[in-house]
Amino acid sequence: MMLSTAATSAAAGVDTSILDKAGDLDAFRTAVRTWLEEVTARRRKLDQDGRPSFYDLQQWWMAERNKVGLGTPHWPVKYGGSNISLACQVTMSEELARARVPAMSLFTVSLNHVFATLSMWGTEEQKTAYLPEVAKGAVWCQGFSEPGAGSDLASLRTRAVRDGDHYVVNGQKIWSSYSMYAGHCILLARTNADPEIKKQAGISYFLMDMTLPGVEVRPIKQSNGDAEFAELFLTDVSIPVSQRVGEEGEGWKVAQSTLAAERGVLAFEAAERLRYDVEEFYAAAVECSASWLQDAEMRREFMRLFGEVQACRKMFRRLLREAGQMSPEQAATVPQVKVINTALRKAVGDFMVRASGMDAQIFVDCEDRMAQPVSRYVSSFGGAIAGGSNEIMRNIIAERVLGMPRR
Amino acid sequence: MLEDDLELLVQSIEDVLSNECGSQALHKFYDGENALDTDLWRQASDLGWLAIGLTEELGGLEMGYRGLDVLHRALGRAGAPGGFIPTLVGAQWLSQVADERLLQELMPRFVAGELEFAVPAALGGVALEERDGFLSGTSSLLMGGSETCVAIVPVGVVGGRGFAVVEADGRTAVMEPAELWDRTRPAGKLVCNQAKPLALIADADGAVARCYLSNMTLAVAADCVGAARRIAGQTVDYLKERVQFGKPLATLQALKHRCADLFLKITPAEDLLNHAVDAASRADRSALMWCALAKAAASDAFRFVAADCVQLHGGVGHTWEFDCHIFLKRALLNEELGGRNAILRDLAAEELNLAAMKGISTMEIAA
Ligand SMILES: Cc1cc2nc3c(=O)[nH]c(=O)nc-3n(C[C@H](O)[C@H](O)[C@H](O)COP(=O)(O)OP(=O)(O)OC[C@H]3O[C@@H](n4cnc5c(N)ncnc54)[C@H](O)[C@@H]3O)c2cc1C
Numbered sequence: 041m042m043l044s045t046a047a048t049s050a051a052a053g054v055d056t057s058i059l060d061k062a063g064d065l066d067a068f069r070t071a072v073r074t075w076l077e078e079v080t081a082r083r084r085k086l087d088q089d090g091r092p093s094f095y096d097l098q099q100w101w102m103a104e105r106n107k108v109g110l111g112t113p114h115w116p117v118k119y120g121g122s123n124i125s126l127a128c129q130v131t132m133s134e135e136l137a138r139a140r141v142p143a144m145s146l147f148t149v150s151l152n153h154v155f156a157t158l159s160m161w162g163t164e165e166q167k168t169a170y171l172p173e174v175a176k177g178a179v180w181c182q183g184f185s186e187p188g189a190g191s192d193l194a195s196l197r198t199r200a201v202r203d204g205d206h207y208v209v210n211g212q213k214i215w216s217s218y219s220m221y222a223g224h225c226i227l228l229a230r231t232n233a234d235p236e237i238k239k240q241a242g243i244s245y246f247l248m249d250m251t252l253p254g255v256e257v258r259p260i261k262q263s264n265g266d267a268e269f270a271e272l273f274l275t276d277v278s279i280p281v282s283q284r285v286g287e288e289g290e291g292w293k294v295a296q297s298t299l300a301a302e303r304g305v306l307a308f309e310a311a312e313r314l315r316y317d318v319e320e321f322y323a324a325a326v327e328c329s330a331s332w333l334q335d336a337e338m339r340r341e342f343m344r345l346f347g348e349v350q351a352c353r354k355m356f357r358r359l360l361r362e363a364g365q366m367s368p369e370q371a372a373t374v375p376q377v378k379v380i381n382t383a384l385r386k387a388v389g390d391f392m393v394r395a396s397g398m399d400a401q402i403f404v405d406c407e408d409r410m411a412q413p414v415s416r417y418v419s420s421f422g423g424a425i426a427g428g429s430n431e432i433m434r435n436i437i438a439e440r441v442l443g444m445p446r447r
Numbered sequence: 448m449l450e451d452d453l454e455l456l457v458q459s460i461e462d463v464l465s466n467e468c469g470s471q472a473l474h475k476f477y478d479g480e481n482a483l484d485t486d487l488w489r490q491a492s493d494l495g496w497l498a499i500g501l502t503e504e505l506g507g508l509e510m511g512y513r514g515l516d517v518l519h520r521a522l523g524r525a526g527a528p529g530g531f532i533p534t535l536v537g538a539q540w541l542s543q544v545a546d547e548r549l550l551q552e553l554m555p556r557f558v559a560g561e562l563e564f565a566v567p568a569a570l571g572g573v574a575l576e577e578r579d580g581f582l583s584g585t586s587s588l589l590m591g592g593s594e595t596c597v598a599i600v601p602v603g604v605v606g607g608r609g610f611a612v613v614e615a616d617g618r619t620a621v622m623e624p625a626e627l628w629d630r631t632r633p634a635g636k637l638v639c640n641q642a643k644p645l646a647l648i649a650d651a652d653g654a655v656a657r658c659y660l661s662n663m664t665l666a667v668a669a670d671c672v673g674a675a676r677r678i679a680g681q682t683v684d685y686l687k688e689r690v691q692f693g694k695p696l697a698t699l700q701a702l703k704h705r706c707a708d709l710f711l712k713i714t715p716a717e718d719l720l721n722h723a724v725d726a727a728s729r730a731d732r733s734a735l736m737w738c739a740l741a742k743a744a745a746s747d748a749f750r751f752v753a754a755d756c757v758q759l760h761g762g763v764g765h766t767w768e769f770d771c772h773i774f775l776k777r778a779l780l781n782e783e784l785g786g787r788n789a790i791l792r793d794l795a796a797e798e799l800n801l802a803a804m805k806g807i808s809t810m811e812i813a814a
Contacts, residue, residue, distance in 0.1 A: 190761055192691035215762045262765050263757070263772035337789055390754070398568055398588050398783050402634075403626040414628040414779060418772060421757045422765050429761060431701065 054109045062124045069131050072110075076139035079104050083141075095221055098146035102177040112151060112175045116159075119167060120175030126360060130308070137312035145268075146218050150180040153226060153298045157245070161286045161294045166247065170224070181219035183227040183248070183272055184295065186212060191432050193228075194239040194292065198274060200229035200246065202288075206278045207231070207246070209254075213272040215426070220257050220270050222250050227279075228295055231288050245291035247283045254278075262422065264415040299428065307381045308356045311349070314388065318349050321392060332395040345391055348384050355380070375433040376441070382423040382430060389417030452510060456499070457517050463490050464525040470770055476528050477630050477773065484529035484633070491531070492560020500539050505550060506558040512728045515539065516669045516720070523673030526773055528631040530563050532670065532784070533591030536662045537564025537599055541612070543662075544655045549612065549646045553597060565591030565598040565615075565622065566663065568634065569786045570656055574601040575611060575639055577647065582611055582620070582639040590784065592624045592633030599659075600637055602647065610655055611644040613637065629776040660794070661727055661735050663785035664742035668720045671745035671781050672713060675752040678774040679709040682756040689761075705759060709752045716741070716748040725813060733809035736798035743788035743795075746781050753778040 058075055061067040082104070086092055092100060105111040114129050115121020124132075144151065154174055158167050174180065189196040198211025209229055219225065225248040232242035248255070254277040259267035286294040322342070325333055332338040359377060392413040393400050400413040410416050424430045438444045467487060476483035491497055499514035501507020508514060515535060522531050538557050541564075542550065556562040572587025586600045595615055602611045615622040620642035624635040648655055683706050686697040696702055723741035726734040753775040757764040764771045782788060802809045 185762065188690075190691060192693075195691070195693075261767035263767060263775070265767065335789060386754075393779055394782065394787070397787070398572075401627050401629065401780050401783055402588070403628050403630075405626075412628075414776065417779075418757075418775060421754075424758060425761055425765055430758070434701075 055107055056109060059109045059122050059124065062122075062128050065127055065131055068128055069135060072132055072135045073139070075108055076135055076141060079141065080139055095146065097142060098144065099177055101142055102144065102147060106176065111177070112155070115155060115171070115175065119155075119159075119171035130357070130360060133309040134312055137309055137316055140316060143309065143313065146179055146221060147174075147177070149182045149217070149222075149226065150174040150178060153182055154180050154224075157226065157285060157294060157298045160297045161245075163282075165282070166285065170247065178224065179218060179222045180224045180226060181216045181222035181250070182298070183213040183216050183219070183225045184298075185215045187214050191429060193295075194243070196228055196230060196243065198227075198229045199233065200231050200244060200279070202231065202281070203278075205281050207244075207281065207284070209246070209248070209274050209277040209279055211274050213274070215260070215269045216257075216272050217269045217426075219250070219272060220259050220267075224248060225250055225272070226285075226298065228291050231291075240292040241289050243291035243295075244288050245285040245294040246279050247285060248277065248279055249283075252277050252279070263418040264410075307377055308360065310385075311352045311356050311381060314349050314385065315353060318346060318388065321395075322346075325395070330395065331397065338391075338395055341391055342395070345384070345388055349388070352381055352384055375428075375436045378427070379430045379433045379437070382420070385423055386417070386420045389413065389420040393417050449510065449513065452508075453513060453517060456496075456510070456514060457521070459494060460496065460518060460521040463487075463494065464521055464527065468525040468527050473526055473528070473631075473770070473773065474768065483527075484631075487527055488529050488531075488563075489560065492558075497535065497538070497560060498558045500535065501542055501554070501558070505542055505554045512665060512724045516665065516724045519666050519669030520673035523670035523675075523777075524677040526631060526674060526677070526770070526777060530565070530591040530593065530596075530633045532632075532663075532666045533566045533589070534562075534564045536659070536666050537566045537591070537597070539662045540566065540599065540658050543658045544610075544648055545612070545646065552645070553612075563591055563593040563596040565589040565593075565596045565600075565635070565637070566659065567599075567601060568784055569790075570601065570659065571786070571790075572601070574603040574608070575637075577602045577611065577644075580643065580647075582613060582642045582644055584639055585623075586637040586639075588625060588634055589622075589637060590632060590634050592622060592635045594622050596622060597645070598622070598637045602644075608651070608653075608656075609647055609649040612646045612648065613639065613642055613644045616642075619643070627780060629773075629780040631773065631777060632780060657735055660785065661738045664738040664791065665720075665723060665727060667781050667784045668716075668723070668738070668742040668745035671742075671749035671778070672717045672720055674774055674777055674781075675709075675713045675716075675745075675749040678756045678770065679706070679713060679752050681770060682706065682709070682759050685760060702759065705755060709755060712748040712751050716744040719744050722812065729813065731813075732807070733798065733802060736795045736802075736809060739786075739791040739795040739798070742785055743791045746778070746788055749774075750778045750782055 058068070058071040061071045086100065102111055109122045110132065112121045113124045113132060115123065117123050151174065155171065158171060184193060186196050186198060198209065198213065200207040200209045211229065216225070227246040227248045228243055229246060230242050231244040234242065254275040256273040257270045258273065259270045261267045262269065355377065396413045404412060410419065439446055467490065468483060472481060472483050475481040495508060496518055498507040499510045499518055500512065503509050519532070541553065553562060566589060568588040568590050575582045575584045575586055582602060589598055589600065594617060597612060597614050599610055599612050602609055613620050615637065619640050621638045622635045623638055624633070627634050650656055686702055686706065687695055689696045720741040723734070723737035726737045757771045757775055760769060760771055763769045799809060
C-alpha cells in the first residue's frame with residue numbers, strides 16, 4: 041500500500057503524538073495501540089462509576105478520539121480532519137477492532153454520509169458551517185426512506201415548496217437511525233411533483249435543523265427491543281434555501297454520493313470486528329469446553345464461516361487498494377461487498393445462537409444486548425435490509441456488473 | 448368417527464384462537480399489557496382441549512396424537528402464549544409412565560384446568576440429587592413456569608437415572624422463572640431444598656426418557672409447521688399489498704420464487720410429521736425415530752422460513768411492531784426444545800441402526 045505524506049497540521053489543542061508517526065506505519069500502529077490501551081483503562085473506570093448511556097458513551101468516545109486527532113482522520117485538515125493516508129486508516133481500523141472499543145454508530149451518518157455529500161456538492165459556506173461541528177461530534181441523521189418509498193426511494197412524496205428564501209416542507213420519513221439524538225438531518229424532498237417529469241428529477245437535497253418547529257421524532261423499536269431508529273413527522277417545516285445541497289431537482293444525483301458512502305467505506309472496520317467476534321467466540325468455547333466443539337457438523341460449519349470471515353477481510357483490503365484508483369461510483373464491486381458482508385453477519389449470528397444452545401435462549405436484561413447471540417442474530421437482518429436491501433444489491437450486480445438486461 | 452370429531456375440534460380451536468389470539472392481542476401480551484396466556488388457558492380447559500390426548504378413563508377425549516397434533520399446529524399458527532407444550536406433553540407423558548395412584552391424584556386436576564406441568568426443555572442437562580426420598584439442587588431449564596406447577600425433572604437416583612414428579616410449593620420446591628427471548632413461552636428452573644416428590648419414576652432402560660422425547664418432539668414439530676405456515680402466508684399477503692416501483696412487490700419473479708421456496712420447505716416437513724403422528728398413534732416400533740426426524744425437519748423449515756420472512760418484509764420486518772420477530776424468536780427456541788436437531792438426527796440414526804441389525808425395515812407406510 042502506498043504511503044502518503046503524514047499529516048502535518050491539526051487543530052489547536054490536539055495531542056499530535058500519534059499523528060506525527062503517520063509516515064511510519066509500524067510506529068503509527070504502536071502509538072495507536074498504546075493509546076487504545078489507555079483509553080480502555082479509562083473506559084473501565086467510567087463503567088465503574090456507573091454505566092454510561094449509549095449516547096454518553098458515544099460522545100465520550102468521540103471526545104477521546106478528537107483529543108489525539110483521530111475523530112475524523114480521513115478528512116482534510118481544513119474541515120477538522122487529519123488527512124491521514126488510506127494505509128493509516130486501515131491500520132487504525134484494525135487496531136480499533138482489536139481493542140474492542142465501541143463502533144461509532146451514532147456518528148455513522150455525520151462522519152460518512154454528510155462528509156461524502158458536502159465535500160462533493162456542498163457550498164463553501166455549508167462546508168465551513170457544518171463539517172467542523174461534525175468533526176467535534178455533532179449527530180446527524182438521514183431522512184431518505186418513507187413509508188411508501190423504501191426500495192423505490194425515487195417515489196418519495198415529502199413535499200418541499202419554495203416560498204421566497206425558504207422551502208416549506210411537509211411529509212413523513214421513516215427508519216431514520218439515531219434521529220432521536222440528531223441535531224441535523226440530510227433530507228430528500230420533492231420540489232417538483234409534475235407527473236410528466238422523471239420521478240428522480242423532482243427531488244432536492246436539504247440540510248435540515250432538527251430543532252426547527254414542525255419536526256417531530258417518534259422512535260421505533262426494533263426486533264431486539266432497542267429503539268435505534270425513528271419516524272420523522274414534518275409539518276410546515278421552514279428550511280432556508282441556503283440549506284439546499286446542489287441545485288433544485290438535483291437531489292437524486294447528490295444522494296448517490298451519500299449512498300455510495302453508505303455502501304462502501306463503512307464495512308471495513310465492521311469486518312475487522314467480526315474477526316475478533318469469531319476468534320473470541322472460539323476462545324470462549326475452548327475455555328468452557330463448549331459442547332459444539334465435540335459436534336463434527338457444528339465444527340465444520342464454524343470452520344466454513346471462519347474461512348468466509350477471512351475471505352471477507354482479504355477482499356476489503358484488495359478493494360481498498362483498488363479504490364485508490366477509482367471513484368466510489370465506479371467501484372462496481374461495492375454491492376457485492378455489501379451482500380457478502382451482511383449475509384456473513386447473519387450466518388455468524390445464526391451459528392452463535394445454535395452453538396450457544398439453550399443458554400442463548402434466556403434473556404439477560406443488560407445495557408449491551410448485542411453481547412447476546414439472539415440479539416446479535418435478529419439485529420443482523422438490519423444490515424441486509426438497510427442502505428439498499430440485499431435483493432436490490434443483487435439487481436445492481438446483475439445489471440451493472442454482469443451486464444444483464446433490465447426488465 | 449375420529450375424523451368427524453377432529454374436524455369439529457379444529458373448527459372450535461381455530462374460532463377461539465382467531466377471536467382471542469390475533470396479532471394485536473399477541474403484541475399486547477408481548478408488551479405485558481394483557482394476560483392472553485391465562486385467558487387462552489382458561490378457554491382451553493373450559494373447551495376440553497387439554498384432555499384431547501388422554502384416554503376416557505383419565506377423563507380424556509381419546510383423540511390421541513392426532514388430536515394433539517391438530518391442537519399444537521393451531522397454537523403454533525396463532526403464536527399462542529402460555530405453557531401449552533409442557534402441560535400437554537407432561538400429561539401425555541405421565542399417562543404413559545406413571546402408576547395408577549399418581550394418575551388418580553393428578554389427572555382430574557389437570558383435566559379441570561387446575562394444574563400445569565413443567566417438563567425439561569431438553570434432556571441431558573443437570574439432574575437433581577435424590578437422597579432418602581428427598582430432592583436437592585437446581586434443575587436445568589424447564590418449560591412451563593407457573594409457580595404451582597407439577598414438574599417432571601430428571602434425577603440421579605441411587606443406582607441409576609430416573610425422573611421425579613415434584614409439585615412446586617414455593618418453599619422446598621421453588622419454580623424460579625427465567626425470561627426467554629421468546630416471550631410467548633414460560634420457562635424456569637426448579638430449585639429444590641429437601642423437597643419431597645409426589646413420585647419417583649425409575650428409568651434404568653431409558654424407556655421413560657424415550658416417552659418424553661416422542662411426546663415433546665411431536666408437540667414442537669406441530670408447533671413449527673403451524674407457525675411456519677402462518678408467517679409464510681402472512682409474508683405472501685404482505686408482498687401482494689406492498690407497492691414499490693408502481694406495482695405490488697408480489698409481481699417480482701425473484702420474490703415469487705423466494706415465497707414458493709418457503710412453502711417447498713414447509714410441505715415435506717408437514718408430511719414427515721403426518722407420518723410420525725401415524726407411527727406414534729400405532730405405537731409403531733420405529734415411532735421415536737420418525738418423531739425425532741419430524742421435529743428436526745419441521746424446526747429446520749420453521750427457522751428458515753421465519754428468517755426469510757423478516758428479510759422479505761424489508762424494514763417493517765426488523766421492527767418490534769410486526770409479527771416477524773415473534774415467530775423468529777419462537778423458531779430459535781423451538782430448535783432447542785426436545786433436543787437440538789443434530790442430536791435428534793443422531794438419535795434417529797441409532798434407532799435405524801438397531802432396526803437394521805434386526806433386519807427390520809422402518810419404511811413401511813401403513814394404509
Ligand atoms: C436497521 C435499519 C436502519 C435504517 N436506517 C435508515 C436511515 O437512517 N435513513 C433512511 O432513510 N432509511 C433507513 N433505513 C431504511 C432502508 O433504507 C429501507 O428499509 C430499505 O431501503 C428497504 O425499504 P423498505 O423497508 O421499504 O422495504 P421494501 O422496499 O418494501 O422491500 C420489501 C422486500 O422486497 C424486496 N424488494 C423490493 N424491491 C425489490 C426488487 N426490485 N427486486 C427484488 N426484491 C425487491 C426487498 O429487498 C425486501 O426484501 C434503515 C433500515 C433498517 C432496517
